[in-house]
């Protein structure tokens with residue numbers, strides 16, 4: 001489990017603030033890649049009822065959105081940076097605090113007993129209860145988490161939320177996961193935030209306990225450059241193979257690879273990355289698709305977006321396992 005003093009793994013702080021800064025057409029808590037994926041005809045029900053692994057989940061915003069808004073059965077986020085995994089707990093609490101209650105949850109006890117009294121007194125006898133409109137709901141205002149802290153998640157202690165779980169061998173020793181839930185991917189479906197769990201681990205090299213049950217969907221978004229620069233060509237192929245092995249038959253790998261141009265800046269972060277950069281023979285644009293289809297064994301590829309590889313304008317692809 002690693003604390004980092006640099007960002008040589010792409011373990012950026014405030015990543016989603018930077019990433020979403022240019023997207024005035026989307027709400028600030030929505031991810032444009034998920035928007036694109038779900039607009040795509042073939043991927044409309046990509047997450048619904050599925051077990052999803054988000055590798056390199058950073059502070060957890062994408063995992064949280066999938067767990068909360070896209071009906072996933074379970075979402076597992078994993079990141080190499082333990083401080084970011086701790087941040088994931090805060091991301092979940094914040095999203096939970098701002099979640100609008102459903103109409104049935106929103107009826108406050110005082111209001112319920114007032115209605116009951118009225119009905120018993122015959123005021124509205126024989127009339128159907130009026131539904132409450134959204135405008136009448138007094139849910140947690142957006143500024144409240146910053147001012148007063150987040151709402152507690154019922155049945156989950158603060159200590160449990162900020163707890164961090166690591167790779168499988170550590171988890172066996174009683175350590176460490178940050179969560180919305182106690183779930184394993186075999187457990188029955190639960191609602192957000194109980195369908196969400198985070199692990200701190202170097203997933204390219206370590207197992208986490210949910211790997212054994214396999215995933216319907218694995219997300220590898222803006223991650224391959226870091227795996228490649230640290231693990232060299234062999235490490236990247238091993239990572240692709242691990243993704244394939246951890247995906248259920250019929251499952252999918254969603255890949256947003258960084259272009260080769262972006263490796264040049266990344267190599268400046270440490271001397272090791274600089275040395276490694278010159279050893280790399282594989283190129284994202286020329287080799288990844290061939291490796292995934294011909295060597296790893298994915299049955300087919302679908303392009304959701306063709307990016308220019310400048311800034312965050314990256315290609316988004318789905319690889320299907322037969």
Ligand SMILES: C[S@@+](CC[C@H](N)C(=O)[O-])C[C@H]1O[C@@H](n2cnc3c(N)ncnc32)[C@H](O)[C@@H]1O
Nearest residue numbers: 009010011056058079080202203204221222226
């Ligand atoms: C550039 S960020 C992308 C975040 C997120 N996937 C997204 O696109 O929204 C890359 C993330 O991958 C994480 N990461 C890098 N290498 C990793 C590894 N071997 N295992 C797990 N996480 C890793 C970093 O800590 C960082 O948070």
